[in-house]
Amino acid sequence: MTPMLQNVLLILVMALATPAWAEPLPVKEVAAGVYVHQGAHEDLDAGYHGDICNIGFVVGSKGVAVIDSGGTLDVGRRLREAIRKITDLPILYVINTHVHPDHIFGNAAFREDNPVYVGHAKLPEAMERRKESYMRNNMAWLGEAFAGSEMIKPTRTVDGTLELDLGGRTLQLTAWPPAHTHADLTVLDRATATLWTGDLLFVERTPSMDGDTLNWIKLIPQLKALPAARAIPGHGTPTEQWQAAFDNQQRYFQVLLDDLRAAIKKGVPMEKAMETAAAGEKAHWVLFDNVNRRNVNLLYPLLEWE
Amino acid sequence: MPTRPLMWIASAILISLSHSPVVFAEASEALWPVVKEAFFAGKNIEPADFIRLEGPRRAESGAQVPVTLTIDKAPDAPDAIKKVYLIVDANPIPLAAIYHFTPLNGKAQISTRIRMETDSYIHAVGETADGKLYMTALPIRAAGGCGGLVDSDEAAIRATAGKMKVNLEEPIKFGEPNPATLLIKHPMFTGLQRDLASGGYRPAFYIQKVELTYNGKPVMHVDLGVGTSEDPYLRFFYRPDAPGVMDIKATDNEGKEFTHQVEVKG
Numbered sequence: 192m193t194p195m196l197q198n199v200l201l202i203l204v205m206a207l208a209t210p211a212w213a214e215p216l217p218v219k220e221v222a223a224g225v226y227v228h229q230g231a232h233e234d235l236d237a238g239y240h241g242d243i244c245n246i247g248f249v250v251g252s253k254g255v256a257v258i259d260s261g262g263t264l265d266v267g268r269r270l271r272e273a274i275r276k277i278t279d280l281p282i283l284y285v286i287n288t289h290v291h292p293d294h295i296f297g298n299a300a301f302r303e304d305n306p307v308y309v310g311h312a313k314l315p316e317a318m319e320r321r322k323e324s325y326m327r328n329n330m331a332w333l334g335e336a337f338a339g340s341e342m343i344k345p346t347r348t349v350d351g352t353l354e355l356d357l358g359g360r361t362l363q364l365t366a367w368p369p370a371h372t373h374a375d376l377t378v379l380d381r382a383t384a385t386l387w388t389g390d391l392l393f394v395e396r397t398p399s400m401d402g403d404t405l406n407w408i409k410l411i412p413q414l415k416a417l418p419a420a421r422a423i424p425g426h427g428t429p430t431e432q433w434q435a436a437f438d439n440q441q442r443y444f445q446v447l448l449d450d451l452r453a454a455i456k457k458g459v460p461m462e463k464a465m466e467t468a469a470a471g472e473k474a475h476w477v478l479f480d481n482v483n484r485r486n487v488n489l490l491y492p493l494l495e496w497e
Numbered sequence: 498m499p500t501r502p503l504m505w506i507a508s509a510i511l512i513s514l515s516h517s518p519v520v521f522a523e524a525s526e527a528l529w530p531v532v533k534e535a536f537f538a539g540k541n542i543e544p545a546d547f548i549r550l551e552g553p554r555r556a557e558s559g560a561q562v563p564v565t566l567t568i569d570k571a572p573d574a575p576d577a578i579k580k581v582y583l584i585v586d587a588n589p590i591p592l593a594a595i596y597h598f599t600p601l602n603g604k605a606q607i608s609t610r611i612r613m614e615t616d617s618y619i620h621a622v623g624e625t626a627d628g629k630l631y632m633t634a635l636p637i638r639a640a641g642g643c644g645g646l647v648d649s650d651e652a653a654i655r656a657t658a659g660k661m662k663v664n665l666e667e668p669i670k671f672g673e674p675n676p677a678t679l680l681i682k683h684p685m686f687t688g689l690q691r692d693l694a695s696g697g698y699r700p701a702f703y704i705q706k707v708e709l710t711y712n713g714k715p716v717m718h719v720d721l722g723v724g725t726s727e728d729p730y731l732r733f734f735y736r737p738d739a740p741g742v743m744d745i746k747a748t749d750n751e752g753k754e755f756t757h758q759v760e761v762k763g
């Protein structure tokens with residue numbers, strides 16, 4: 192196919208795929224006034240469509256808080272349409288649970304609402320550090336579907352805890368020490384005891400590592416002690432068995448660490464360890480081969496120095 | 498080393514490629530002729546089966562891409578490969594390292610971890626004592642290992658830089674090639690990473706040379722570039738004739754020397 196023809200086709204496909212109005216995302220009310228859109232379990236890589244994590248919103252009597260905005264402007268717009276189908280109240284806050292591109296690149300969809308963008312105290316810095324490579328990679332993965340997506344930094348940051356009043360209900364935000372990333376935030380809706388964990392909890396999808404995994408493991412008992420009746424994980428189905436879900440995650444971490452430490456001790460190189468480490472966990476998780484190999488690539492060089 | 502002008506040539510090509518409407522980039526064969534001329538101007542390089550490169554088809558992380566280089570020719574053969582250039586065509590600074598082998602390696606094989614900024618061919622170019630050049634190439638898909646921002650605490654980094662760890666695979670077989678791994682704690686700053694505190698670029702700071710001797714005799718040395726990953730990892734072979742001492746000296750680009758000694762017992 193000539194490049195010219197390819198371009199024409201690309202434009203046609205884009206025109207069909209991006210209607211002028213945004214189709215509202217399907218959302219589910221998992222607790223009174225708490226709505227979640229569950230993304231698909233796709234890898235964050237070529238072939239990714241920008242909609243892989245859990246995003247959603249909480250509605251109070253004064254207004255709405257958005258919790259994560261999706262991986263593209265378009266996904267953010269569709270989330271906004273979903274909100275507008277349910278309420279006309281103002282969108283007061285857009286909260287980002289962490290820096291990963293699948294959670295933040297829909298932020299620009301809410302600019303017209305003039306919300307307070309909220310994140311961990313270290314989130315602005317993390318965004319700045321990754322801006323170039325995130326823009327480049329997401330452009331390569333998503334092409335035109337990434338058009339208009341922007342990195343919008345928090346205008347209010349959380350160091351410790353912060354309460355946000357939505358009218359008749361309060362969200363309690365907690366900033367965590369390095370774990371899944373260096374800037375993880377959880378959101379607890381006190382009214383319904385619903386905990387948005389961000390990617391501190393993975394359900395079904397293989398947990399992916401980036402920040403400080405050894406510290407993440409140490410924080411799990413604290414996370415499990417939060418006064419919640421259900422959790423909305425960063426990826427996977429929201430669940431009332433959320434403490435057991437943390438146990439599953441903990442088990443994967445421990446098996447992987449044990450296997451890697453044993454491999455290093457025996458002189459098994461990293462490339463080999465990618466094939467074998469935590470192999471027994473494969474049946475329990477989706478996207479295991481891709482994500483587990485990346486986790487090995489990250490952890491092995493660190494554990495070599497223990 | 499002609500890395501400076503080369504960096505800009507490679508960048509120019511990359512920029513022109515990234516502006517094309519191709520959504521899924523792939524390792525480009527277009528870079529090699531330019532890179533080749535910068536390193537080996539006017540020279541003939543023959544493709545060779547006896548130089549092998551192994552690596553992932555798609556790297557899990559551009560920051561630490563594991564690759565293994567093997568020369569299927571004894572290091573004491575008359576036409577032995579004396580040194581091998583490991584080059585990542587599409588990296589802003591393409592040279593990852595130059596490995597200099599001797600017969601005391603017993604076997605010319607190196608496993609290491611390299612940085613890859615984007616999808617690229619990696620080339621291994623071997624040179625004989627009389628200057629003949631041979632090469633092999635391997636495409637690897639990867640992203641984002643060279644640039645970005647560094648936020649690490651300079652003082653803490655400098656305090657641990659140069660720390661070494663050696664693992665000798667046991668039992669030691671005297672008179673035969675034995676594998677060993679060397680790890681060097683070092684940030685290997687590329688000079689292309691932005692610094693949050695200053696807003697500028699963090700100056701390059703990296704291990705430039707590693708020299709290995711056994712009982713005082715040179716076994717191998719490596720000229721490292723910033724294409725070698727943070728905390729450089731080298732798995733190599735050495736052939737001890739008797740129990741003795743392996744000495745490692747690493748020198749950084751500021752001229753600072755670090756030494757480490759391991760006893761090889763019977």
Ligand SMILES: [Zn+2]
Pocket residue numbers: 289291371390425
């Ligand atoms: Zn994440």
